[in-house]
Amino acid sequence: MTPLSESTFLLFGTGRRRSWIYRAGALWPLADQGHGFQWETVRESIDGGAARVELETRAGAQVVIHEDENGLWLDEGGAVRCLDDRPGGRWPGFEGHPHAGRLRQLHHEILVNLPCGAPLPNRLVYSKPWYRDSAMVAMVLEKTGNLGLIEDWVAGLREPFDRNNRGHRESDNLGQALYLISLVSDRGHPLVETILRTLPEHATDGHLTGLSDYAPHPVYQTKWLLFGLRALGLDDGDWRIPSQPDNYSALFWWDFRQQHVPGAGFDAASRVRYPYLGWAEDHFHGRPPPLDLLRMNAPLTWEAEASEADYSALAALDPGLEARRIALPHTWHAAEAFLYLHELESTFP
Incomplete structure (x- = not known):
């Protein structure tokens, strides 16, 4: 591709x-x-x-x-x-890993997008972190011993929603924020109580409801909530993952894999514009890693035609990127590719 x-x-x-x-x-x-x-x-x-x-x-x-x-x-x-020569984080070499070179580059593409400890999807076109992207980035930083780079940012979180998609209160943010807090703090973090008070406003029939990326994704949203609650050792009460199709369910590949109703996957155009969707979906289903969704040259990762990105910032770098609305690199893409490749002990058969 x-x-x-x-x-x-x-x-x-x-x-x-x-x-x-x-x-x-x-x-x-x-x-x-x-x-x-x-x-x-x-x-x-x-x-x-x-x-x-x-x-x-x-x-x-x-x-x-x-x-x-x-x-x-x-x-x-x-x-x-x-x-x-200021601190730049830990740089594992991944020696002996069949994808060592790619892992180093993907890791670097994440580390260069942490201005002042705030994990940005791409520091050229985004000015605020997104909880969804940040949670996946944090999984990588935990594996590489770099959680300290975002610790102050997580400690300062006070809002249950990042409100980055046109101000929407996206329900998956609640579990993502809890998970991020669990990595560097505990249930005493001031945002935890705020989230717990907020939950009833976004609940229907024992699961979360509302929008994520402009569409309802109750399976994905509730998986994140349960994961975040358990990460902090909090009671998950009567929350249940609804049994219904939700294409975002396949983005949650590391837990609750059995709570999934098959449905339509992401189309080819979406996988190219938002390649993190393709990487996560293939990871969930155990398909070969989609190496065609990595560039051959630097940067490896990207996102295209995102609704909230400010592509005008790319004009001085490459007017073609601005015109075609493409941001390189992209940390959610880098995180999904890193996490899939990192767990492979050999090249995929």
Whole structure:
């Protein structure tokens, strides 16, 4: 499957570091495009799995831009400078894993989207975290020992809904917020009591109701609620997962797998625009990982034609991305791909 764009670039600046972008012979800080570095290049190599760019200039100089656990580095002909040595998180190498290179790159695409500890779907086109995406990102950070990067953000949560989809109070947010809290705190977090008081307003016949992504998804919403309550050791009472088709049910692949009524899956167009749906759905059903829903070049992940993304921010990076409404990379996509590939001990038969 051909991705929606051939644009190639690399984001740098994981964890607490300043964000930089490399593209087409230029490296600049995200917040100040006019103050960076530019080279006339005759050769360029971008290795997303190593967070590394190698250049050869017209003058024959060798330039390397490289990020690792210790910092972000610029090497111009052997003259090395550190652009940022603030904490960037833990960087497992996944040595011996059949998908080690992809895992490193997917992990990096998550770590570069945590400005001030707030997990953004894509820091170029989104300004606020989404609980749904953040919960999946947190699953990755837990596996890689990086929950500390978002601990302050979770500790500061006070609203039961992120209200990112046109202000809607999306019911799945309730369980996602509880789960996020469970990773770094306990039932004493001030948002927990607020969520428990809010639940009756969004309940029908023992399950959650309301909208998620502009549609009712009671199975998915209630699975998240039960998972969040149990993660905090809270009583799940009489909540029950309704027995009805819900295509979002297959997005919840790590628990409550038996509580699923088969129905229509995601169509091909949706899987391309929102590839996290395809990765999660295939994970749930035990299908081979959809490697065709990863780009061949950096970044690996994307989202397209999202209703709440501000694609105008891409104009300076690549006008083609703005025109086609494509954001690269995307953390929910990266998280779903990482979590599926990480559990595989061999390439899929």
